[in-house]
Amino acid sequence: MNALGRWLALLMLLAPLGTLAAERIRYCDYPVYPPVSWSDGRQVRGLAPNVVKQLFGQLGYEVEIVVLGNWQRCLLDAAEGQVDVILAYSTAKREQSMRFSKVPVLREEVAVFVNRRHPVRFERLEDLAGYRGGLLFGESYGLEFDRFVARHRNIEWVSDSQQNFGKLIRGRIDFITQERRTGQLFVERLPGAEDIVALPAALSVNYLRIAVSRRSPLVRRMPEIDAQLQRMVDAGEIERWLNESEATYRDMLKLPAGAR
Numbered sequence: 001m002n003a004l005g006r007w008l009a010l011l012m013l014l015a016p017l018g019t020l021a022a023e024r025i026r027y028c029d030y031p032v033y034p035p036v037s038w039s040d041g042r043q044v045r046g047l048a049p050n051v052v053k054q055l056f057g058q059l060g061y062e063v064e065i066v067v068l069g070n071w072q073r074c075l076l077d078a079a080e081g082q083v084d085v086i087l088a089y090s091t092a093k094r095e096q097s098m099r100f101s102k103v104p105v106l107r108e109e110v111a112v113f114v115n116r117r118h119p120v121r122f123e124r125l126e127d128l129a130g131y132r133g134g135l136l137f138g139e140s141y142g143l144e145f146d147r148f149v150a151r152h153r154n155i156e157w158v159s160d161s162q163q164n165f166g167k168l169i170r171g172r173i174d175f176i177t178q179e180r181r182t183g184q185l186f187v188e189r190l191p192g193a194e195d196i197v198a199l200p201a202a203l204s205v206n207y208l209r210i211a212v213s214r215r216s217p218l219v220r221r222m223p224e225i226d227a228q229l230q231r232m233v234d235a236g237e238i239e240r241w242l243n244e245s246e247a248t249y250r251d252m253l254k255l256p257a258g259a260r
Helices: 003-021 047-058 071-080 125-130 143-152 161-169 180-189 217-234 237-254
Strands: 024-029 037-039 062-067 085-088 098-100 106-115 133-136 155-158 175-179 196-213
Touching (some): 024 047, 047 062, 047 085, 047 237, 085 098, 106 161, 106 180, 125 143, 133 161, 143 196, 155 161, 161 180, 161 196, 175 180, 180 237, 196 217, 217 237
Parallel strands (some): 024 062, 133 175
Antiparallel strands (some): 085 196, 098 196, 106 196
């Protein structure tokens, strides 16, 4: 075999390895939850996309980030296998179409945000039955909360967190249920939000997890996904990325709009 023949044979031998290394998966994000996920106007940033890229990069995948119009669209596309991965809370309904990591990415405390000019009494979930609340399309804070919403029908659904908090500022709704860390960041930057506060009692504690579509080939690699996630948690990487994302988000807000 001449030199050219040997070179062609080597290329053919390496081709499958290159194909495997370049295999692409689709990750869906709705970047309105800083510091977990947010957009600087050019790209999706935050803990969630960073974890997904690092995690699946270690497993040999290239990650394509897909941004849709609302969170409900991400959930539907994951259920239908249009995307491979999302980060979400586990619910019985979602478990039917997705496999969730056993290792959580992040513990999140869900708080009730109110306008102190319009006091809300809250010690337990049923206390909210007499008030009007706001949620983003597709949001779920556990089975008990979902049943409460279906039973009382006192929720106004929107697609944008800024719109939701704007309604709370203007008194059009009485409360918002929101992850405490994310809600505080919104309150810090919104004009007129001086009277928006998070009540001390937590509505619930949830865990953000990697969710893989049951129609994705990735579902066979859940043990590896959990093992890699555990290594990242043990190394302190996820906590470090969360802190860095929060600092970066606050720094971005200090910039003029055109410089972001």
